[in-house]
Amino acid sequence: MPTMNMIQALNSALDTLLTTDPDTLIFGEDVGYFGGVFRVTEGLQAKHGLTRCFDTPISEGGIIATAIGMGAYGLRPIPEIQFADYILPAFDQLVSEAARLRYRSNGEFEAPITVRSPYGGGIFGGQTHSQSPEAIFAHITGLKTVIPSNPFDAKGLLIAAVECDDPVIFLEPKRLYNGPFDGRHDQALKTWAGHAQAQVPDGHYTVPLGKAAIAREGRDVTVLAYGTMVHVALGGIEESGVDAELIDLRSIVPLDIDAIVASVKKTGRCVILHEASRFGGFGGELSALVQERCFHHLKSPIARVAGWDTPYPHAFEWDYFPGPGRLAAALRRAMEN
Incomplete structure (x- = not known):
């Protein structure tokens, strides 16, 4: 199998989908000739043509509204929003139309769209290029939210998302595209060095939505994380000396609650880690479910480790x-109780 980083794995997934399914198409700002600001769609327009991969x-x-119409017609559009922060102007389309279309039409229409977007910090992008809005989408019944942590999962999850008949928000952690962006600062991802590239199969395969992975087995504490924070968690567990079990959620909707419960019942402790602000973050929902x-x-209170409760x-x-x-x-602290 070829070795790929996350950008290459995502590009391979999109190439596979365009090759095998004539109903798929990709569009968004700068995704065509330019290949996207992070080059995830590089070469796809040249290979598959202007009608399968094009700029908007x-x-x-308008991008999301167009995708919803295409999905209702029978296509499987893969719109890209250049940064997750920019999804908010399309939020009404996602909530009022995409998430509710099947119910409102009594099953006559669907919105099988997969909205790809880079998310999270790590590139000094500031308040308009670095936010982590996953909890907002997780709250909307009818939307699925997927966040990969490694190249193998990224390709398999993206193909599974596009083949799903529901609207999916597919968030791609920018810090993991090529590995750490800034070695002077990103010591948090020292464990990512061994995962920045992975063997990724050519062609079609899927990783099921709603199925968590055990990234590290342990007996004393369960750590719940996703995306970039999986690798931060590995570093934190090593630093702590605690024998912690790390669960990579992979998707937060659908959520693999069975895997979470099994781990917490084994360890008796739970620490939740996410990059978004703590208040109102998805960690609060995880804490309640646990x-x-x-x-x-x-054996001890559930703990949350998260971003500051401030504007980015x-x-x-x-x-x-x-x-x-x-x-x-x-x-x-969890082990002191």
Whole structure:
């Protein structure tokens, strides 16, 4: 199997879909001739033509509205929103149309669209290029939200998302596209060095949505994470010296609650890690679900390690990020109880 980084794996997934399914097409800002700002769609327009991979005006609402119409018609569009922060102008289309179309039409129409978008920090992008809005989408019944942490999963999850008949928000962690962007700062991802590239099969394969992976087995604490934070968690676990089990959720909707419960019942402790702000973050939902199902097995309070409850701080983003040290401290506190 060829060795790929996440950008190459995602490009391979899109190439596979365009080759095998004539109903798929890709569009968005700069995804055609330019190949996308992160080059995920590089070469696809030249290979598959102007009608299968093309540029759009700078109109996120128009991009998503067009995709919904195409999906209702029977196509499987893969629109790209250049940064996850830019999805908000299309939020009404996603909530009021895509997520509800099957119910509102009594099953006559569907919206099988997969909205790809780079998300999270790590490139000094500031408040308009670095946010982590996954909890917003997880709250909307009818949308699925997927966040890969490695190249193999990225390709398999993307193909599975496009083949799903529901609208999917597919968030791609920018810090993981090529590995750490800035070695002076990104010591948090030292464990990523061994995962920045992986063997990824050519052609078609899928990773099922809603199926978590055990990224590290352990007996004392369960750590729940996804995307970039999986690798931050590995660093934090190593720093703490705690024998923690790490669950890579891979998708937050659908959520593999069975895998979470099995792990927490085994360890008796749970620490939740995500990059987004703590208040209102998806960690709060995870905490509630664990408490409801594992209360009598818990040996210590459920802990959350997350971003600051502030607007995204451009100049201080490496302090804003939950790093290995913050997770290590939370793991040690969990073991004190």
